[in-house]
Amino acid sequence: MTLVLLLLVPFLAALIVLTCKQSTRAVCVAMSAGALEVIAIANAVWRIRSNGVLQSGRYLRADGLTAFFLLNVGLILSLVLAYSIGYLRHIPAGRFSSPRWFYSLTFLFVFTIMAVYLSANLGMLWICVESTTLASALLVGFYNTKGAVEAGWKYLVVCTVGIAFALFGTIALYLAAVRSGVNPESALDWAVLMNAAPSLGATGNLIKLSFVFVAVGYGTKIGFVPMHSWLPDAHAEAPTPISAMLSAVLLNCAMYALLRFDTITSHAIGSEFSHTLLLIFGTLSITVAALLMVVQRDLKRLLAYSSIEHMGIIAIGVGLGGPLGLFGALLHTFNHSVAKSLMFFTAGNVRENFGTLRMRRIQGMARSMPWTSAGLVVGSLAIVGMPPFGLFISEFMILTAAFSASRYLIAILLMVSLSIVFGALLHHFQRMLAGKRVDVPVKLKLLPSDFAVMGVCTMLLIVLGVHIPGAFANLLQRALVVLQ
């Protein structure tokens, strides 16, 4: 019941919001549904903490790893909804682009993401990941401008093709399981597969084939470098709250799917093969993304490339493996989602005030919008991994894991890329922040909700950077147990 509720709330909310013609009523319904969903998530996480694994029917299951990622969704969802109150002021009333459509599609998106986290079956997992693409494609093309339609189309086509490869990989794993004597009806269930994993080693080639296809497929959705082409467009053209959702929730969600496969592959044929592949994708992503960040001209595209870079760091953490690497990687997904949401929120404010995201046309921000600038500075210091913010800790852990595993090449590439990113952000932002105060075209005042959102993000980043709270560390440990 706990798990069904998690799916039911966003699904019903998506339907109910659509009936609200007035935008104030739509906002009220959306906020209360969001609050309900957060309560449901808190309840589920609490029960997982006390019971270990929750199972509901054959197709819904939640363990420690799920709980950790559910916490991430709950936090980002509440931040995004709070931020959207202020953001909605400039949504034009079009045929499909009104507040109620925005909220309805957002809740549908949340519904599919919850379904990904709760699916007990790898086939279901694929279906749900594919439906996250379908649910969010309309959100990417929400503004119906040339750029938005193009980005939406590209997102839909590239991700659907990519995900199709993941289906192929899933079928290969299914074949391997069936050939190893697992009952065909349950050969895609995660728990069954984990039990049978040691005996899957006999079909080693098939498992390798499966993991390559799955890594390419879900890697498209994560935004690993050769397959990343949809990501900057989608992040830049989507409404800002959705950019934050894509970066902070959707990418993690795809990473979660890959983690599940990685664990099974490691149990079946040893971690050597899958982890090497993840290290290759990870280093490629960080180096290419870091170099591309130097030449970006659009603020949200810059942030999108930064997301690619951070997904690369997480992949490296997982690829290095061991308790330290995995702990760092999981912690980094959480830290990155908080910092990146903060940065997208400030980018949204910049766009509201300056009417553009071209960084060249923005200057004197520190004088004309001090609070947003403060948010941007905190966000960028956090995202490049400066102490005292959380990302410093997780990046340091991953670097330590790299050195202790004697992977010096990876450690050096990681450090070089991080320095390039630092330089790139400094270069872009000091031009935007400094300079004379310019007359901004539109001047929208920040709402209390905007301050709250930026304050919560900053607080969390500092808390996670100074001391990881016991309860949170406990949750992380439980997630690690699932992966080992």
Add this chain to the structure above:
Amino acid sequence: MGLIELAAAKALASSAVFLFITLLMMASAKRISTCIVLFSIQSAIMAAEILAMAYAGKSVGAYIVAALVIAVKVVAIPYALFRIMKDLKASQDVASSTTGAQSVFMMAGLILLSFFAVAPYAKTLRLDEDLLAAAVALLLAGAFLMVSRKKALMQVIGLLVLENGIFVAALTTTYGMPLVIEIGIFFDLLMGVFLMGLFVFRIRDTFEHLDVSKLRRLRG
């Protein structure tokens, strides 16, 4: 009884050849509507395969999957694509970046390549080599159609061919996935085509053309 099973096995074996023929015809097709019909025929061949399998294996699930393939891939999606074509009043040309002869040549090469690619797996896993090669060929052909044809609708058809390839792969290797999963995949496919149709209209309305190769505002 043995005779009927033999006939079913023969039908399965020869269906790979029919799939190759649809691919070669798709490569040479100049009109979008031809491609839609060919996709429908291709799906019908798959449905026949599943029916043969269902008859041989006496499984109720396989009959349901066959019915779904006929309903969704043979009838519903081609019908929807024809409706979109009609409502768009766009030209029929597939706008290929390779000539017809080149496309057929490429397609033949891809089919040959897929035979080489599956040979090691087919031997060790004792699977039907022709059908497995057909699955990989469909996958490659779908990708080829997507990159070489410029019309948005042709990209949708390329994607559908690619999905057919995955479907045939599942069919030949594991006799299909569990029923619930199959139904879910069909639902996703249907929604995906629906959404792509929606986007095709939006592309037409905002850009006043359907040539995807001219969509290049977003770069780098």
